[in-house]
Amino acid sequence: MKTMKNWLLSGLLFLMVSTVFSQGKITGTITDGQGPLPGANVTVKGTSEAASTGYDGKFTISSSTKAGQLIVSYIGYQNQTINFTISNGTANLGNIVLVANSNELSEIVVKSSVVDVAKDRKTPVAVSTIKASEIQQKLGTQEFPEILKSTPSVYATKSGGGYGDSRINIRGFDQKNIAVMINGMPINDMENSAVFWSNWAGLSDVTSAMQVQRGLGSSKLAISSVGGTINIVTKTSDQKGGGSIGSSFGNANYLKTQASYSTGVLENGLSASVLFSHTQGDGYIDGTQFAGDNYFIGLGYQTKDKKHDFQFTxxxxxQWHNQRSTFITLATYQKYGTADDPNTKYNSDWGTLNGEEYNMKRNFFHKPVMSVNWDYTINETTKLSAIVYGSWGRGAGTAATGGINGKFSTDASFRKADGTIDFDKIYAYNTGLPIQYNTNGVPTGAFVTRTKINGQYVNSANAGAIANSATGIPGGAPATSAGISRIMSTNEHNWYGGVINLDKKISEHLTWDIGLDARTYFGRHYQNVNDLLGGNIFYDNKNVNFQPQGRYLSETYSAAAPWNAWSNSDNVEKIGFHNDSKVNWIGAFTQMEYSNDNLTAFIQGAVSNQAFQRIDSFIYLTSDPLSKTSFEKILGGNVKGGANYNFDEHHNVFANAGYYSKQPFFNAVYPNNKSVVNPNLKNEKVLGIEGGYGYRSKIVNLNLNYYYTTWKDRNYRFNDGAAGNPNGYFDFEGINEMHTGVELEANSRITNRLRVNGMFSYGNWEYAGEAKSTRFDQNNVALSTSTLYLDKVKVGDAAQLTAALGASYEVLTRVTLDANYNYYNNLYASIDPTKFSAQDNKGSLELPSYGLFDAGFSYKMLVGKNKDNSVNFRFNLNNVFDKTYIAESKTNIFASDNINASNPALGTYESTGQVYNGVATANQVWFGFGRTYSFSMRFDF
Structure with a gap:
């Protein structure tokens, strides 16, 4: 602590000394005409004298130049040059209003050429930018991806509704096919390209700006940008000195506290920034309590000659959060509500144990990411940028295993009248007490009692339907010996990578980039026991090394948020499965760009080689060659090109095209968790073509674009789970999709106080042609093959028509009201491809359209002797009119379908009244959230 104090005092001393020898101070406030722009960069032209604005938009520069020009830049706004003259030691420039460039991330803000951001009227891609102030204001209790919901072709939902369980879809492609980048570092999982937003719940606290590039985007890397790229630029350590303390609360006991501080750039070139926040709540959905923390550390160093800039972050x-991960039928929501007012908060995964919330489905994880960015200005025409990073993950998701006399924990026998699980009854049975099963939530019938095995209550994966099950207890154990446990499917991984890019200006108009992208990933996957729920010991007989006797295990492991993300699990007792995966990636990329006053054109190419290895000494003996496979290497890559032409300061057009050969995911290389390579491996082929028009003026900015994307040889499979083949799966070949659409985005500054923004997107996303379905057993042996008639079937899981209209108005100085309306139509359910074996199928189920209205209020109060600090108040009200709506459906059951396919005389769902808002009540759906609110207060100093 003493060292830290000395360092801070030294820094303050340097600042005071520099002030004494300067000509004076330049001060001012940067705004967008409505409010301050925190983090804007202000530089004295031709010098290294610079500063960043605080949360109030104010800046101060100690300048050795008596007169000159300031260059002001901010993400999403046009750079502005301001003349200044210092008189009597000061130059107060007052309010400086920047003009929005809605699609620009400034080169000055983003120093590294590793971070591929699109530039307005230059980069020929469709793009939208969200700045930090908008995230801070409007996110509230929403999930991080939801801040993008008012951008074209984006569909973001909360999915089951647990903390961080949200998902995002762009142009009809799910987030496994959307590249997510943080400061130039790819974060999609290297095994399956997944992004779990609960792992990144703190991004909203540390994001300086976020840019969504729809389509193949401008990234030079060979990444999974089929639907688009989300570029996230986090806070840097060289922002203006100062800090903030804040808190917010909302419905369902939501509470968040946050504190941050930055030193600013010291005289010696060092800078530091730290942030910590804590969030907790009961969850809007029943049984979804959560708690999470977020930390950010940024350290920076810049040499005096400005040639080298280092940023460590x-x-x-x-976090941990209870989940709603079991899909629920509409009829069940109605059962625990009413036919006209279903209980949309109902969660079938939870109950109470000893009076406390208990959920069979809990997720907990910690995935820190550490990176070092180095930018080296070699000379006026050459720049080298590099990032080296590491990411470590530790956590799991819990679930139930075992049963009681063949009844699972989700059985009606353990349901209370309100639909929650009677965990006290399960616990009582597990400890040997007699229980009665529930009928309609009431205990009825004969008492049942558990049997001990060798003097102990032994839990296992056996449901207790029969004695001496193959997965149960050996030696003729009775069925009544089985119990129910909560187990964890654990994921651990270590991930290291680096990107290096050389940017060379060959001539006045021509720039060449070349670079390398390397990554290595090790993942470990296994199950272990979390809670025996009163049992004494757990029996597992899945490990081939201990068969036929099996093992009796007594250790249980916590499901709390793990702060240690570098733990070693070698000595952890593993059940069910245990396998490791290794994925290596090496890629190279290059780009040539031509740019003059009116024309920008580029062509780029990337190639990558992925190598996949599976290690499993759990289902294979170590003497079996399949216990450790050799690396399966697959080559992929892309080529892209495009051009933008500015007719004048108002009008521009652009076009781009690209082709991507995309490697399959790990589970496609080694299907069904076995170590046999898929003999039908194919790269997915993606072709994208796009064109657009832009208009800019002082009053309105507008972008209109059209896209055409084909996706061929899509790798797709899912578990069978049917009787007779419970551990089998379906594999699909020849699934092709075509996604086309138009997008319009506009924002307008009607007056200095009134701003209006809007968007409209219409997509036509369909499957193309026929496909083939092959059913496999658990040993990857083909059982049957059938043709699937998917041509013209709508792609589900996202609204194909979206629209938004918003406005904000500064009613008084620093008092702003804003509102936004979002509309969704042409929303189709997810499809089960196996249901399309008939040519006369009904296609995809269309869900009801819906619209949501959000509103907010902001007030900034200036405080302090010089009014250079502020207290900020914000109130958000989402879904103001408490609209009930279906956000997604897992199933594809039509109202006109028979309720019993084998007995049509029973009628259809529609004829028997089993529909809700026109949708058959047998469908498994997620409802969206009703009305929610949040209120926040933040002190900036």
Whole structure:
């Protein structure tokens, strides 16, 4: 602590000395005409004298130049040059209003050429930018991806509704096919390209700006940008000195506290920035309590000659949250509500144990990421940028295993009248007490009692339907010996990578980039026991090394948020499965760009080689060659090109095209968790073509574009789970999709106080042609093959028509009201491809359209002797009119379908009244959230 104090005092001393020898101070406030722009960069032209604005938009520069020009830049706004003259030691420039460039991330803000951001009227891609102030204001209790919901072709939902369980879809492609980048670092999982937003719940606290590039985007890397790329630029350590303390609360006991501080750039070139926040709540959905923390550490150093800039960042978000992960039928929501007012908060995964919330489905994880960015200005025409990073993950998701006399924990026998699980009854049975099963929530019938095995209550994966099950207890154990446990499917991984890019200006108009992208990933996957729920010991007989006797295990492991993300699990007792995966990636990329006053054109190419290895000494003996496979290497890559032409300061057009050969995911290389390579491996082929028009003026900015994307040889499979083949799966070949659409985005500054923004997107996303379905057993042996008639079937899981209209108005100085309306139509359910074996199928189920209205209020109060600090108040009200709506459906059951396919005389769902808002009540759906609110207060100093 003493060292830290000395360092801070030294820094303050340097600042005071520099002030004494300067000509004076330049001060001012940067705004967008409505409010301050925190983090804007202000530089004295031709010098290294610079500053960043605080949360109030104010800046101060100690300048050695008596007169000159300031260059002001901010993400999403046009750079502005301001003349200044210092008189009597000061130059107060007052309010400086920047003009929005809605699609620009400034080169000055983003220093590294590793971070591929699109530039307005230059980069020929469709793009939208969200700035930090908008995230801070409007996110509230929403999930991080939801801040993008008012951008074209984006569909973001909360999915089951647990903390961080949200998902995003762009142009009809799910987030496994959307590249997510943080400061130039790819974060999609290297095994399956997944992004779990609960792992990144703290991003909203540390994001300086976020840019969504729809389509193949401008990234030079060979990444999974089929639907688009989300570029996230986090806070840097060289922002203006100062800090903030804040808190917010909302419905369902939501509470968040946050504190941050930055030193600013010291005289010696060092800078530091730290942030910590804590969030907790009961969850809007029943039984979804959560708690999470977020930390950010940024350290920076810039040499005096400005040639070298180093930025070290580390951020993480350890969290735990109870989930609603079991899909629920509409009829069940109605059962625990009413036919006209279903209980949309109902969760079938939870109950109480000893009076406390208990959920069979809990997720906990900690995935810190650490990176070092180095930018080296070699000379006026050559720049080298590099990032080296590491990410470590530790956590799991819990679930139930075992049963009681063949009844699972989700059985009606353990349901209370309100639909929650009677965990006290399960616990009582597990400890040997007699219980009665529930009928309609009431205990009825004969008492049942558990049997001990060798003097102990032994839990296992056996449901207790029969004695001496193959997965149960050996030696003729009775069925009544089985119990129910909560187990964890654990994921651990270590991930290291680096990107290096050389940017060379060959001539006045021509720039060449070349670079390398390397990554290595090790993942470990296994199950272990979390809670025996009163049992004494757990029996597992899945490990081939201990068969036929099996093992009796007594250790249980916590499901709390793990702060230690570097733990070693070698000595952890593993059940069910245990396998490791290794994925290596090496890629090279290059780009040539031509740019003059009116024309920008580029062509780029990337190639990558992925190598996949599976290690499994759990289902294979170590003497079996399949216990450790050799690396399966697959080559992929892309080529892209495009051009933008500015007719004048108002009008521009652009076009781009690209082709991507995309490697399959790990589970496609080694299907069904076995170590046999898929003999039908194919790269997915993606072709994208796009064109657009832009208009800019002082009053309105507008972008209109059209896209055409084909996706061929899509790798797709899912578990069978049917009787007779419970551990089998379906594999699909020849699934092709075509996604086309138009997008319009506009924003207008009607007056200095009134701003209006809007968007409209219409997509036509369909499957193309026929496909083939092959059913396999658990040993990857083909059982049957059938043709699937998917041509012209709508792609589900996202609204194909979206629209938004919003406005904000400064009613008084620093008092702003804003509102936004979002509309969704042409929303189709997810499809089960196996249901399309008939040519006369009904296609995809269309869900009801819906619209949501959000509103907010902001007030900034200036405080302090010089009014240079502020207290900020914000109130958000989402879904103001408490609209009930279906956000997604897992199933594809039509109202006109028979309720019993084998007995049509029973009628259809529609004829028997089993529909809700026109949708058959047998469908498994997620409802969206009703009305929610949040209120926040933040002190900036």
């Amino acid at each position: 580390m951020t993480g978000a350890p």
